[in-house]
Amino acid sequence: MIIITQPSATEAQIDSIVARVHEFGLDAQISRGASRVIIGVIGAEDLVREKPLAAMPGVEAIVPVLKPYRLASYDARGKASAVAVGGIMIGATHDVALICGPCSVESEDQIVSIARKVKKMGAKLLRGGAFKPRTSPYSFQGLREDGLRYLAEARAQTGLPIITEIMDARDLPIVERYADCLQIGTRNMQNFTLLKEVGRSRLPVLLKRGFSATINDLIMSAEYILSEGNPNVLLCERGIRTFETATRYTLDLNAVPLLKSKTHLPVIVDPTHGIGLRDFVPRMSLASLAAGADALLIEVHDSPDLAKSDGEQAITPDTFADLVPRLRAVAQAVGRAL
Amino acid sequence: MIIITQPSATEAQIDSIVARVHEFGLDAQISRGASRVIIGVIGAEDLVREKPLAAMPGVEAIVPVLKPYRLASYDARGKASAVAVGGIMIGATHDVALICGPCSVESEDQIVSIARKVKKMGAKLLRGGAFKPRTSPYSFQGLREDGLRYLAEARAQTGLPIITEIMDARDLPIVERYADCLQIGTRNMQNFTLLKEVGRSRLPVLLKRGFSATINDLIMSAEYILSEGNPNVLLCERGIRTFETATRYTLDLNAVPLLKSKTHLPVIVDPTHGIGLRDFVPRMSLASLAAGADALLIEVHDSPDLAKSDGEQAITPDTFADLVPRLRAVAQAVGRAL
Amino acid sequence: MIIITQPSATEAQIDSIVARVHEFGLDAQISRGASRVIIGVIGAEDLVREKPLAAMPGVEAIVPVLKPYRLASYDARGKASAVAVGGIMIGATHDVALICGPCSVESEDQIVSIARKVKKMGAKLLRGGAFKPRTSPYSFQGLREDGLRYLAEARAQTGLPIITEIMDARDLPIVERYADCLQIGTRNMQNFTLLKEVGRSRLPVLLKRGFSATINDLIMSAEYILSEGNPNVLLCERGIRTFETATRYTLDLNAVPLLKSKTHLPVIVDPTHGIGLRDFVPRMSLASLAAGADALLIEVHDSPDLAKSDGEQAITPDTFADLVPRLRAVAQAVGRAL
Amino acid sequence: MIIITQPSATEAQIDSIVARVHEFGLDAQISRGASRVIIGVIGAEDLVREKPLAAMPGVEAIVPVLKPYRLASYDARGKASAVAVGGIMIGATHDVALICGPCSVESEDQIVSIARKVKKMGAKLLRGGAFKPRTSPYSFQGLREDGLRYLAEARAQTGLPIITEIMDARDLPIVERYADCLQIGTRNMQNFTLLKEVGRSRLPVLLKRGFSATINDLIMSAEYILSEGNPNVLLCERGIRTFETATRYTLDLNAVPLLKSKTHLPVIVDPTHGIGLRDFVPRMSLASLAAGADALLIEVHDSPDLAKSDGEQAITPDTFADLVPRLRAVAQAVGRAL
Helix, strand or coil: CEEEECCCCCHHHHHHHHHHHHHCCCEEEEEECCCCEEEEEECCCHHHHCCCHHHCCCEEEEECCCCCCCCCEHHHHCCCCEEEECCEEEECCCECEEEEECCECCCHHHHHHHHHHHHHHCCCEEECECCCCCCCCCCCCCCCHHHHHHHHHHHHHHCCCEEEECCCHHHHHHHHHHCCEEEECHHHCCCHHHHHHHCCCCCCEEEECCCCCCHHHHHHHHHHHHHCCCCCEEEEECCECCCCCCCCCECCCCHHHHHHHHECCCEEECHHHHHCCHHHHHHHHHHHHHHCCCEEEEEECCCHHHCCCCCCCCECHHHHHHHHHHHHHHHHHCCCEC | CEEEECCCCCHHHHHHHHHHHHHCCCEEEEEECCCCEEEEEECCCHHHHCCCHHHCCCEEEEECCCCCCCCCEHHHHCCCCEEEECCEEEECCCECEEEEECCECCCHHHHHHHHHHHHHHCCCEEECECCCCCCCCCCCCCCCHHHHHHHHHHHHHHCCCEEEECCCHHHHHHHHHHCCEEEECHHHCCCHHHHHHHCCCCCCEEEECCCCCCHHHHHHHHHHHHHCCCCCEEEEECCECCCCCCCCCECCCCHHHHHHHHECCCEEECHHHHHCCHHHHHHHHHHHHHHCCCEEEEEECCCHHHCCCCCCCCECHHHHHHHHHHHHHHHHHCCCEC | CEEEECCCCCHHHHHHHHHHHHHCCCEEEEEECCCCEEEEEECCCHHHHCCCHHHCCCEEEEECCCCCCCCCEHHHHCCCCEEEECCEEEECCCECEEEEECCECCCHHHHHHHHHHHHHHCCCEEECECCCCCCCCCCCCCCCHHHHHHHHHHHHHHCCCEEEECCCHHHHHHHHHHCCEEEECHHHCCCHHHHHHHCCCCCCEEEECCCCCCHHHHHHHHHHHHHCCCCCEEEEECCECCCCCCCCCECCCCHHHHHHHHECCCEEECHHHHHCCHHHHHHHHHHHHHHCCCEEEEEECCCHHHCCCCCCCCECHHHHHHHHHHHHHHHHHCCCEC | CEEEECCCCCHHHHHHHHHHHHHCCCEEEEEECCCCEEEEEECCCHHHHCCCHHHCCCEEEEECCCCCCCCCEHHHHCCCCEEEECCEEEECCCECEEEEECCECCCHHHHHHHHHHHHHHCCCEEECECCCCCCCCCCCCCCCHHHHHHHHHHHHHHCCCEEEECCCHHHHHHHHHHCCEEEECHHHCCCHHHHHHHCCCCCCEEEECCCCCCHHHHHHHHHHHHHCCCCCEEEEECCECCCCCCCCCECCCCHHHHHHHHECCCEEECHHHHHCCHHHHHHHHHHHHHHCCCEEEEEECCCHHHCCCCCCCCECHHHHHHHHHHHHHHHHHCCCEC
16 A cells, blocks of 8 residues: 655644554655655555545555455466356356346246257356346236246246346345346346345356446455355456446446456446347347357347346347357457367 | 337337227327327326337337326425434425434444434434455455444444445345444445335335346335335435446436436435545535435544545545534525524 | 556566656656565656557556646646636636626627626626637538628727637637637637647637536647637636536536646636536536636527527526626635625 | 427327427427327427427427437438448458557657557558547657658558548648558547538548446437548447446457447547557457457557557567458458458
């Protein structure tokens, strides 16, 4: 950590700052410029990160030097990780995985039918929501345990592992009974209670970036899960909220290579939510792969115009079938397989 | 709701759209322009709001006409509401309330001492966090029930009602035992599980705007609480995340008059988080009052440079003492009292 | 400037960095932490600010210490400035000025009539556009020199000094012939060609913040004007572009106290564009004053529903008449007069 | 255009609105819902787009139906366009073009050397700035006409056509003398004076998206150029300003397929500015191609750590050489060539 003083800081104030640093068990090295003094804090930055040194008289700015996360950092492992989801490896492995399915599980027939189709076309995992976070209390809120059961039935018939969202820590036992991977949705990325809880689960966790979370915030939320003992976290870019309204969100593909340099965790992209307009989901899927995604989360629905949620962004099985060979070609072009 | 068709929409597609509208029990009125057909959907918009009509072939855009909230809308009451928090009225009442206290409860001495001071200077309610949502798992997470007990002790000694945050639905019984008002923090504004739970509480709820939530999102989250039967919701603007980094957040005072035109609920402003720099909190407090705030949430700490959280944005009791008469003058200038 | 090295930086790389700093005529002080070396650059930061030290091998981050502006900084004068616009002082003076008028000058009758009305109610300066920057090439582009002549006629009849926008450096001679103050619009805040040109004018310049400019960007653009020799710059906050769409822009009142701490220049607020909805312009005018604005820019139009531009955000003379006494009360409450 | 009335609108107000629509020579069709009246305006929407109907009493909202641009719209041609830049076709053609070069022209040797290298590796056009828009007046502002001459020399030696920025309408004659394509920079995207001027040039124009411009704003600025008679406009996505600060901008690849559906103009991507961190430029170049870019603008510099501007984001010729075959593979995977 570096402490930059105000031009008006007195020697007594500087002495107090240095004394405070020493109190925390750290060393302070002083460089004197023409107008400001720079105090380099040497030692375990964790000890002072939370301290309100910026509130001390004479301090102009605090510059952290070390990253605020440990377990999630690339350096913690020195290589990229692969996480197994129901036997499918995602991350540091040659294959890129397609995770497909509807936004919501609507019926057993629906989820089984979609699962069969996407499996045949090349999907490796099945997604579908049983607990749905909805902006309006009057919207469809999901089939809850029935939805989980239908997902399990679809898995039984296709062999596809299941990824499904958990919204409430109290639902963990029941979701764990059915799912292969727990999804934390964008609106719960900083629901720290829930993060700690899934951090104690035996299941891997797909953590979606909050639509207004910085890349650093996302990594810190992964750190919550890791710090509770669950090493299997998958990060997911799914679009951020910006001033642009022509698309539902702005898919931030910059995040893909950046996350891969900062953490060892697998990075998934959800182009469906990231643009929110089904006509452009295929293009953004190709771009996501080229950006380095380890897996794609694509919403596929038999009858988007009858879907109970997000119909305007789901693609049909036919569109998906047309997309897969193009995805395969791009995957090969960037040294991966599908 | 208005459905705008694509220029290329066929008559058969238009007929299907109209038929779908009729299936939902609504009427459709058609206007034909040079290149597009406009279909006005007449009837209870709620019946179709969630339907993915935009996914039907031939549809270019859907324009909602009615607001997606009912109970929170100004029209639902036709006048502004006042909500009682431990006997203090906030909202449609002459007095503006000051809600003060530290970010975190750190000890009994600390909270009692601050409570006494702010009470003497004019604060009407006490705030302080016992359960703290922190970006890092390694940060101070709050004193939990001990913190609640200390708050209750401060109330016993000063008479100030208590507002404190709840982060986990499972903590509701214990927080209800001590608090006068439940606070939902910015990161939980769309934790719908928690919203439903506090919607069944007997206590009023102070709902902070998510730092990336639109004004409409905020009202929809209030609607969650109201729809569960709790009529006592206070909305709180606390700064949004923008590209500007010179301040911690961008305080969106536009939201104050806008919220008051759209809903009947009281509107509170938190200038402390809204700018995040203690030197400027007094100015933004004055501006918040002038914008029409019904109450202000101001962090006050005895020793900001020793605070366990947010020290850089808390003001001292001395600064607060200096601010109160200026707040009183502005309150009077806009027809309120303090 | 502080240079932070990568954990993997070699001694040879560190030596190269230090040598490069010395080449630029500056001194380097080295602090060694556990994993990184911190190099404090001592001397005139200007000499290295533009140098791509971040591109050198081994560098992780560069942290500037000194501000990149000189003439605009508060320290350059050590006190706030007042700028005279046609004899009216704005800034470090007791009085707050109201600058009113229509978005566009539409006819001589229109501008003279509005000028007379706002003058009677307390406005001290007249605004009106003769050259209009419009998003669409098919929109009304202004009356050009005719508009300037009508403004001059309004000044002749009322005595109100004129503020009007300049969009093209080639128009400077003609605009200078009529105006008392040159306005640089939000879309031209980083039109550096134009900034340099008005920096050589004898007239004061009202510089509007770009709707996506940071506070630092705004000050740098002021520095362009100041560095060409024109000391009379007025900064204007007018709303920034954020994710919120319920209002046209997000008025960033945080910028007011922040700008006043960082620069000595007067700070004006334009609540009309800042919210873009006429019903709420009065409230935001009050809030702007309380935040510390030295002047307000308020669009007033006789017949907003017939205006050639921005009719939906202009207030009528009647609304303005109702607002002035409330503004006066708030001005007094914060120690100013109107 | 659709006019939605307020629930409180009177019959007299509705009559006035309809009368106003008729005054403009258009027809009005009325649909009556339970609480609001919807007035469909039939006819040339251009006639009323600029009219402040929203300011009329009784109006709640105005919904445009037709797009505000004509010449730039996809429908204006019904197919994608190709634009020739010095003989190289960009857009609706099989080949994707690489446009490379340094941020600034720094010397004849520098630009000739870089031009030779990138030409050999596969670049088809040369970029380099002679007039530089810089945030600070104290930064390097470009070599001006000397820079243009050096670019011409590089073209003479390599045959690569030149794209260079123009900042001031007064420089048009001189820039036209040397350049093959005029670049409008991000900060000038709404410098309407400059847009009109280049709209009268015989040279094609590469129009960079303003970093806070919506996709619609970008198309409207293209419309300015087209409406002056210059049909050769190339649109360029180069990153937008968002809350994310880990990257310099957020590259909005969603814009690529969206622009291609809305306009017939070629779409270029500048991954260099879009992420602003040289380590990740290759990845984002691949993603840009997969998203459908017709050309890439990549900054290449011999010695980034000595560059006079933007050194931290330029890649070296070696990195570029390594990237080209990967770009070629992705281009083929999406049905293009390089």
